[in-house]
Amino acid sequence: MSVFTAAADQSLCAPLPVLGKDVTVPLVTGGEVTYAALDYAASAPALQRVWDDVAAYAPYYGSVHRGAGYLSQLSTDLFENSRATVAEFLGCRADDQVIFTRSTTDSLNLLAAVVPADCQVFVYETEHHASLLPWRDARVTYLNAPRTPSQAVETLERALADRDPYGPALVCVTGASNVTGELWPVKELAAAAHAHGARIVLDAAQLAPHHPVDIAELDVDWVAFSGHKLYAPFGSGVLAGRSDWLQQAEPYLAGGGASRKVARRTDGGVDVEWHSTAARHEAGSPNVIGVYSIASACKALTEAGFDNLVAREQHLVGAVRSGLAEVPEVKVLSLFGDEAPRVGVISFVVEGWNSSHFAAALSAEYGIGVRDGLFCAHPLVRTLLGSDPQEVGECGAPEAEPGERSLNAIRVSFGAGTPDEHIERFVRAVKELVSKGAQWKYRTEDGRCVPDRGAAQL
Numbered sequence: 001m002s003v004f005t006a007a008a009d010q011s012l013c014a015p016l017p018v019l020g021k022d023v024t025v026p027l028v029t030g031g032e033v034t035y036a037a038l039d040y041a042a043s044a045p046a047l048q049r050v051w052d053d054v055a056a057y058a059p060y061y062g063s064v065h066r067g068a069g070y071l072s073q074l075s076t077d078l079f080e081n082s083r084a085t086v087a088e089f090l091g092c093r094a095d096d097q098v099i100f101t102r103s104t105t106d107s108l109n110l111l112a113a114v115v116p117a118d119c120q121v122f123v124y125e126t127e128h129h130a131s132l133l134p135w136r137d138a139r140v141t142y143l144n145a146p147r148t149p150s151q152a153v154e155t156l157e158r159a160l161a162d163r164d165p166y167g168p169a170l171v172c173v174t175g176a177s178n179v180t181g182e183l184w185p186v187k188e189l190a191a192a193a194h195a196h197g198a199r200i201v202l203d204a205a206q207l208a209p210h211h212p213v214d215i216a217e218l219d220v221d222w223v224a225f226s227g228h229k230l231y232a233p234f235g236s237g238v239l240a241g242r243s244d245w246l247q248q249a250e251p252y253l254a255g256g257g258a259s260r261k262v263a264r265r266t267d268g269g270v271d272v273e274w275h276s277t278a279a280r281h282e283a284g285s286p287n288v289i290g291v292y293s294i295a296s297a298c299k300a301l302t303e304a305g306f307d308n309l310v311a312r313e314q315h316l317v318g319a320v321r322s323g324l325a326e327v328p329e330v331k332v333l334s335l336f337g338d339e340a341p342r343v344g345v346i347s348f349v350v351e352g353w354n355s356s357h358f359a360a361a362l363s364a365e366y367g368i369g370v371r372d373g374l375f376c377a378h379p380l381v382r383t384l385l386g387s388d389p390q391e392v393g394e395c396g397a398p399e400a401e402p403g404e405r406s407l408n409a410i411r412v413s414f415g416a417g418t419p420d421e422h423i424e425r426f427v428r429a430v431k432e433l434v435s436k437g438a439q440w441k442y443r444t445e446d447g448r449c450v451p452d453r454g455a456a457q458l
Contacts, residue, residue, distance in 0.1 A: 016300070018044075033366070034421075036426065038412045038423075040417075042229075044209060050232050050300060053292070064285070065257060082295035085295040091213070107238060112137070114246055114249035118139075121141070122141050122171045123135065123172045124174075127203065129376040165197060175211075176207040177345070179345070181346055182335055183342060186202055190220050202224070206345060208229075209229050210313060211343065227294040301416070309416050320412060321346065329434050345411065347375070347381075353433075355372045361438040365440065370411060373408050
């Protein structure tokens with residue numbers, strides 16, 4: 001029986017139209033199949049609505065903040081209106097700034113560049129590398145992986161209580177894990193941070209595409225996210241929140257747009273007056289189309305209604321988890337346990353399988369795109385796999401034969417554009433691979449596990 005037999009009775013919304021939904025891919029066993037994109041946590045497909053909006057604007061593209069011509073003025077208005085749309089989407093406070101960046105990684109590196117010199121930063125080892133690594137010029141305290149949401153709060157409270165209470169402090173935490181999909185207690189962590197005089201930045205890269213994010217309601221100081229995970233292409237991101245540290249620091253990039261006045265001095269040097277607005281950290285010609293695509297995605301998700309999107313996604317989560325639970329060889333990775341709320345991101349390992357081999361077979365034999373590796377969260381995956389933190393392991397296929405244990409995992413992720421059939425096919429494929437094995441031989445090539453085209457079918 002289909003895992004979606006009862007879906008119609010639940011009045012779930014239809015998946016949102018996305019680009020690529022009808023793309024077919026070849027199977028190594030022969031024939032073609034519609035591609036099942038189940039790697040949303042890396043990059044979600046663009047919403048058709050976003051693509052249509054961008055296509056309608058493209059002929060009117062012009063230089064932003066630079067020109068007196070009609071198209072430049074039009075593009076400038078579109079750029080700044082996009083900023084207002086993102087601010088509304090995030091529930092920004094009146095004095096918050098919205099800065100456009102290239103990605104979540106860029107946003108958090110920007111924030112790292114403006115923290116006070118004596119700032120102490122607190123980061124859980126469970127963070128994505130975008131949150132774990134940027135704080136090179138600060139005093140960093142890495143917190144051990146908690147096993148419950150309440151333990152996460154308690155761990156932070158203890159760490160903050162032991163710090164120097166007179167210096168600035170910043171807590172960096174994810175909203176939803178890019179490995180397990182589990183939701184973190186952001187509001188409680190924000191309360192703990194503020195109670196100890198610290199600030200908090202929320203990495204919402206995996207949260208914003210799945211749940212509403214309200215800066216004021218969560219009481220966080222900053223939010224960072226990426227357009228390419230929010231169904232918007234073209235490489236743009238957002239850092240939104242408090243303006244004081246941003247205004248007090250030197251620009252993240254020095255150049256045109258960040259400077260308000262530049263004048264030569266009599267000694268031959270230059271004096272620069274930097275902008276105090278978001279432009280201070282947006283030097284250079286901005287990615288207007290990328291920014292507009294983010295704003296379009298924000299509007300599309302808001303109009304679709306997060307209650308509807310969340311309800312349907314949770315149905316998909318339940319279908320995947322119940323399907324995997326029927327396979328004893330599959331172990332789903334989790335920090336907080338089976339009952340923890342989560343978004344459509346699930347990682348697992350399969351007993352007797354190298355994870356890269358399993359992912360390659362899903363692609364080559366079933367047309368299903370997932371991800372294998374450590375998901376740019378190496379310490380977390382190693383903790384979840386019970387391996388030594390110093391044990392060798394890296395993203396991509398290791399030099400191991402198919403069937404050998406690897407230090408990698410498999411991640412399936414989905415969202416607003418995922419049709420029921422993709423989830424059904426994935427669950428069926430996992431069961432068939434575990435029970436019957438792969439139909440083809442595989443080998444490691446350039447760090448990836450790929451079908452051996454010179455080999456015969458098994």
